[in-house]
Amino acid sequence: MQAMLDILGGLVLVSGTVFLLLGALGLNRMPDIFNRIQAGTKTTTLGTMLTLAGIGLMQPDWSMKLLLIGLFMLFTNPLSSQVLARAAHRGGARKTPETEVDRYAEDHGDPS
Amino acid sequence: MSKAQISAKLFITLILFWMLLNGTFALDSFIVGVGASLIIVYFFRDSLSFLSEFRFTPQALMATLSYVAFFLKELVKSNLRLARIVLEPDLPINPGIVKVRTKLKSRMGRLLLANSITLTPGTLTIELEDEWLYIHWVTLESADIEGATQAIVEGFERHLEVMYG
Structure with missing residues (x-):
């Protein structure tokens, strides 16, 4: 039974790391900070949650703590991204020329 | 309260x-x-917690379950979409920052909405200001307020409205 859970956990863990790898690729390829934050936030959230789930399958005793860590990630990750994005915008970070519209700059002024 | x-x-x-x-x-x-x-x-004691402003009714508990299910589905979808964008050689993005409006009144409801939007397909909340949210969108579909609100906000708002109002 535990051997099967180990295999399943391993697979889930690997799928989590695949998302983290794609996130890293996104950070590298995206043209400006806002798109980079997008790539970073989503993939680290799902990637970390899958990694935690994989560990939970391998070590069922830890699952409650892992669940709480997952919840903590789920609530802090988007918040920190939002604050970073806002700070970047206020600080006049460069936006890629592909950007089609910026309502925030229209309402609040564009420092860049 | x-x-x-x-x-x-x-x-x-x-x-x-x-x-x-x-x-x-x-x-x-x-x-x-x-x-x-x-x-x-x-x-x-003046800050928010999950339970502050939560409505303890059977409908709200049901809405919480369907909200969690909807959220996880959107999270997986957003990752797959991002993976496709990142892996494509010509990086197909057309970003923009749009403004949307929420019907939610409670602080906790708005906070959860902003967080959920950040974790769902191609959208990132930049600022939450009363009922207005400014959202960075990797694959812009609609630049006007109504269109963007419908595409980004309404899926979550349906659930959160029952939970927090």
């Missing part, structure tokens, strides 16, 4: 987290948890 009620809800949330994190019901760890929670409640 009164000050005492808010403090009580924050205290319950904290002590629940403490108990789950410890995984034991031993008296000594419980007492330490109560002490720590009381100190935190004293300093942060």
